Amino acid sequence: MAKFLTNREESYAQWYNDLVIKAGLAENSAVRGCMVIKPYGYAIWEKIEAELDKRFKATGHVNAYFPIFIPKSFLSREAAHVEGFAKECAVVTHYRLKNDPDGKGIIVDPTAKLEEELVVRPTSETIIWNTYRDWIQSYRDLPILINQWANVVRWEMRTRLFLRTAEFLWQEGHTAHATEEEAITETRTIIDLYANFAEELMALPVIKGVKTEAERFAGAVETYSIEAYMQDGKALQTGTSHFLGQNFARAFDVKFTDKSGKLDYVWATSWGVSTRLIGALIMSHSDDNGLVLPPRIAPIQVVIIPIYKGDSGIEEMRPTLNSLREKLEKAGLSVKVDDRDTHKPGFKFADYEMKGVPVRIAIGPRDLINNTAEVARRDLLTKETVGIDSLPSLIPSLLEEIQQNLFNRALELREKNTHYPDNWDQFRDIIENRGGFAMAHFDGSAETEERIKQLTKATVRCIPEGERGEAGKCILTGNHSEGRVLFAKAY
């Protein structure tokens, strides 16, 4: 199987697409821009969902569910929001189909036209803040710390599996607070939570920062993001947390009485990560043989493949396989024994390599005699023969080592490809020829940002927290710069 994957050198985009298909993660559906998330891809999403959900709950959040439809008029309430979201979206105009009088299948029933069109949610701030109005009267009703796991639809013209699809899965948090300070603290708590999740679970080093006005969420006062480095030198925004000020409270008239009896608008945040994270996983760790998964996010952490001949061969091995599996599962690992007789070991080796299973244990007839096994690690593609009895203690620490190695490798790659250009020529050379992150001085104006984007396709990914260095001069205009910001081409 592996030989059919396009090399990254040849075409990174084609390699990515091949990998998603061949590892069985997702595929395009019959509906333009919508993907089918296949069981193996969905199993990764389930791991992401379970771990994030645990962390949201540990920080006091609860889940709820709001309607998939948003009345069209809601979108125009918040001036900036409508510009960002109302445009490319799926619009429901009718609520009935009927048999075609000409007998050709079914047609939309023209008499079943909605009075007001409904938009399939591209994000839920509007419907949620319209609901919060009835939930909030006094400071006693605050804070509201709600998250929702849901599907959303944005009618993207160019789609790519996981990275940009018309429908995707995500979580969206929507919180309401009595004070500005508390809302800002919430926004930061969440971006820290996302960063820790990305680094600890996904082995993905991220840069935390705030967005410029041009890149800010439509309707936000401040957008915090985490940005990750992809192997091809581009950046991928892997999570955002927005401080919304009182914008949505004003738009939907959500006021509360504070402790002193004064009436004020409620302060808001919203934040989300999506199935895009799976795209980030792929593009940061994988290689020309296929997916490479960090053990903590891998649906299968260890695969055991017996090499045998005929029914008697496998029966002879069964006690060894079962005992090993039991011991590894007892150690808390997710283990699969693949003893199918419909596929040859070589096929299985390539298949689990393609699927990025962190550790493969192969046991053949000679191993059975010697009480040994061949242990292969996916990250380094190395193999060694070890005693079977040592596996229950060896494998958990090996998985931790792989997890750490993937993080270190990704961090090194990013650091190697993070440059500090001091003038326009250096900047342009990095963006256009060398690729990677450019930490550069910038005067902070929207005009300069737009010109740089037009000239190079690079955008300000974020104004990083800390590590911006000293003040300097803008690479394009020479104007004053308060510190370096992160420029890159982005997904």
Added chain:
Amino acid sequence: MAKFLTNREESYAQWYNDLVIKAGLAENSAVRGCMVIKPYGYAIWEKIEAELDKRFKATGHVNAYFPIFIPKSFLSREAAHVEGFAKECAVVTHYRLKNDPDGKGIIVDPTAKLEEELVVRPTSETIIWNTYRDWIQSYRDLPILINQWANVVRWEMRTRLFLRTAEFLWQEGHTAHATEEEAITETRTIIDLYANFAEELMALPVIKGVKTEAERFAGAVETYSIEAYMQDGKALQTGTSHFLGQNFARAFDVKFTDKSGKLDYVWATSWGVSTRLIGALIMSHSDDNGLVLPPRIAPIQVVIIPIYKGDSGIEEMRPTLNSLREKLEKAGLSVKVDDRDTHKPGFKFADYEMKGVPVRIAIGPRDLINNTAEVARRDLLTKETVGIDSLPSLIPSLLEEIQQNLFNRALELREKNTHYPDNWDQFRDIIENRGGFAMAHFDGSAETEERIKQLTKATVRCIPEGERGEAGKCILTGNHSEGRVLFAKAY
């Protein structure tokens, strides 16, 4: 709070609606027929989801995700299916909005009309079987045992929170098999799984059986269902599992090569339960004081309410509260300590009663001296004072007792209200005056079924497995009947 709940005697429908609102489970949204599932209601759904998901996986199923949109033409492929589902649904006709040239908000962009309209999925057989065509070539690709957790939309005219809403949450299993026998086994495995789940977790006794043709799923060869008895004498279908034969494989041309090299259509099943289960929970166990939750499905199993005065009062209690909470949590229980000073104990008592928390522990200043606590059980509304030290061993068994009691109570109520009429007058009297289940002889014809429905509004809920008694004569026509079937008015 409790006094504001309408009595069941007065109006069962109003009681139900009051309870859903006042227990904080759900509410109507700004979008017609769509509900907002509030955090407490959603927490119950999360418990249902987690337990079902575990059971699906234990029986070899995996999760995946298919698009929310279905091309209109897909719905007409399966003849029976289109009749059942294509009619009342949300139709997406456009993919863009634009600013109104007259400056009045936003309008649908007439130039952004879809070539083919998309329907928001009312159920996913069509899009999934269209996908399976590419996944299945040989018997080696079978079985496919996939489940999906998703939202679906059916444009219902009359909606009721949880019971019938335009959008609802559910799981839908879609499996593909090489043989008819295997598909039928799967259909039965799942209806058994649903029945066990309902009885063990939800304390809901159910009657398993198959549907008549009139009540069958649109496109199914056979529909198995579980039916539960509601306090007002009506039946509620709480889960269905469909044997689809080769209908969808034919409609979407999904063939496979069997072991002998012969080409045949694939055999299918589909099955689902939805947020409707929460409606069933409410209507089977609750009372005029509010929700009553079976402990195994309760988000909070035990609430501890300290009764104290001032900051010094609560500080004095803190070590006792913390130690008790820790011990109960160690026993695997979900515990909440409500020490808010913004609400009085009486308010809290009524509120947790309304929310159906199975066990309430109150600890006052005198209890602190005596090392006692007041334990109240929600199902019987009884209280007793016990030693605090005995709680960690007492409460888990008390919860089990409550779980069992709720099941027994629901079963007794159903049995008391299950009648065996032998003629039309008796039958009519039960359905129209006494209410409840009528196990009656029926000649099995669609005409008779329809006439009975028109005369009494009662339908055949299912032809129960086993326990149908001997052959007899149809209550309406006097024709031969193979055995009794379950008639009732239904939600």
